[in-house]
Amino acid sequence: MSFLKDAGMALLGGWIIGVVFGWLNLPAPVPPLMGLIGATGVLIGGYCYGLLVRIFTHS
Numbered sequence: 001m002s003f004l005k006d007a008g009m010a011l012l013g014g015w016i017i018g019v020v021f022g023w024l025n026l027p028a029p030v031p032p033l034m035g036l037i038g039a040t041g042v043l044i045g046g047y048c049y050g051l052l053v054r055i056f057t058h059s
Contacts, residue, residue: 017029
């Protein structure tokens, strides 16, 4: 449940920042879609690396 709580807090924080930036008429502080897709790939790759290390070191 810790992951869901952390993800929810991150989403809430992002929402609050989005509201504040919208209120101040500033552009959203997020990268373009391809940047988000690339960042997701980095996160997945890091997770897979950690998983592979655990699998091969416990054998």
